[in-house]
Amino acid sequence: MLEPSIVKDEDVEQLIKDVYQSYGYDFSLYSRASFKRRINRICLIDKFTSFAELRYTVLNDPDYLKHFIEEITVNVTEMFRDPYFFKALRDNILPQLGTYPLIRIWVAGCSTGEEAYSMAILLKEANLYHKSLIYATDINPSVLETARAGVFPLQQMKLYSENYILSGGKKDFSDYYTANYDSARFDKSLQQKLILSTHNLVSDSSFNSFQLIICRNVLIYFDRLLQERVFQLFDDSLENLGYLALGSKETLRFSNLSKYYHQADDQKIWKKLDLH
Ligand SMILES: C[S@@+](CC[C@H](N)C(=O)[O-])C[C@H]1O[C@@H](n2cnc3c(N)ncnc32)[C@H](O)[C@@H]1O
Numbered sequence: 001m002l003e004p005s006i007v008k009d010e011d012v013e014q015l016i017k018d019v020y021q022s023y024g025y026d027f028s029l030y031s032r033a034s035f036k037r038r039i040n041r042i043c044l045i046d047k048f049t050s051f052a053e054l055r056y057t058v059l060n061d062p063d064y065l066k067h068f069i070e071e072i073t074v075n076v077t078e079m080f081r082d083p084y085f086f087k088a089l090r091d092n093i094l095p096q097l098g099t100y101p102l103i104r105i106w107v108a109g110c111s112t113g114e115e116a117y118s119m120a121i122l123l124k125e126a127n128l129y130h131k132s133l134i135y136a137t138d139i140n141p142s143v144l145e146t147a148r149a150g151v152f153p154l155q156q157m158k159l160y161s162e163n164y165i166l167s168g169g170k171k172d173f174s175d176y177y178t179a180n181y182d183s184a185r186f187d188k189s190l191q192q193k194l195i196l197s198t199h200n201l202v203s204d205s206s207f208n209s210f211q212l213i214i215c216r217n218v219l220i221y222f223d224r225l226l227q228e229r230v231f232q233l234f235d236d237s238l239e240n241l242g243y244l245a246l247g248s249k250e251t252l253r254f255s256n257l258s259k260y261y262h263q264a265d266d267q268k269i270w271k272k273l274d275l276h
Pocket residue numbers: 073074075076077078081108109110111112115137138139140143199200201202215216217218247
């Protein structure tokens with residue numbers, strides 16, 4: 001088996017080039033440290049005995065490529081992740097959005113959809129769901145299949161229910177799903193306003209204008225240059241006075257665009273000023 005440390009920096013560069021040239025996925029501006037860690041992990045899990053073997057498999061087996069993309073893009077997520085972020089949305093942002101006749105929200109890098117379902121629950125409880133659309137996108141088609149099914153492991157429900165209560169939820173969280181053996185099937189009504197689609201933040205352009213863009217725990221995997229490009233994409237996609245929400249380890253502070261925004265609260269939510 002390939003020792004993790006055997007994957008050299010130049011191997012990583014080679015693989016990034018190969019994947020781009022053969023399949024069009026551009027990982028060239030992903031943070032190298034994180035990318036290399038993921039490649040090492042793939043070698044370990046899939047028991048490659050040499051870098052050449054990994055490279056050959058990626059280049060010649062499209063099914064393996066699917067798995068490779070899944071492993072490279074970290075998909076960890078949970079419902080009401082960082083509950084105080086959702087509390088801030090509930091208490092401070094949704095009342096503002098409620099003044100619009102139609103609320104368009106983009107959840108970028110939605111992974112298996114837990115964040116989008118959490119958003120649907122918030123909107124329902126704020127009585128805004130009927131006039132909302134949630135666009136949830138990800139680079140990885142497999143995670144979107146899970147999001148579409150709306151079925152999540154039952155064992156997660158204890159944590160999700162605790163998160164929901166900390167986010168200010170007052171209902172019984174189990175009202176939102178039906179338990180069946182080891183899975184929880186979320187209420188179909190939570191999908192009614194949910195539009196799931198693949199979208200690559202690196203190469204795809206803006207596709208609508210939104211009052212709220214949520215992109216959490218995605219930019220940490222990108223280098224500064226790519227982060228800046230994605231901020232520009234979000235800026236192009238956000239209406240004046242719209243909100244941009246980032247993850248707990250992410251910030252708009254160092255971006256050239258920060259002067260057009262002000263931080264709405266201490267929960268990584270920025271409001272676009274009417275200056276552009
Ligand atoms: C760690 S998950 C974050 C999920 C969710 N936003 C959250 O905070 O719980 C990161 C997601 O970003 C997605 N991603 C990575 N690169 C992307 C890209 N270039 N375009 C769109 N999504 C991407 C991954 O597939 C993954 O589902």
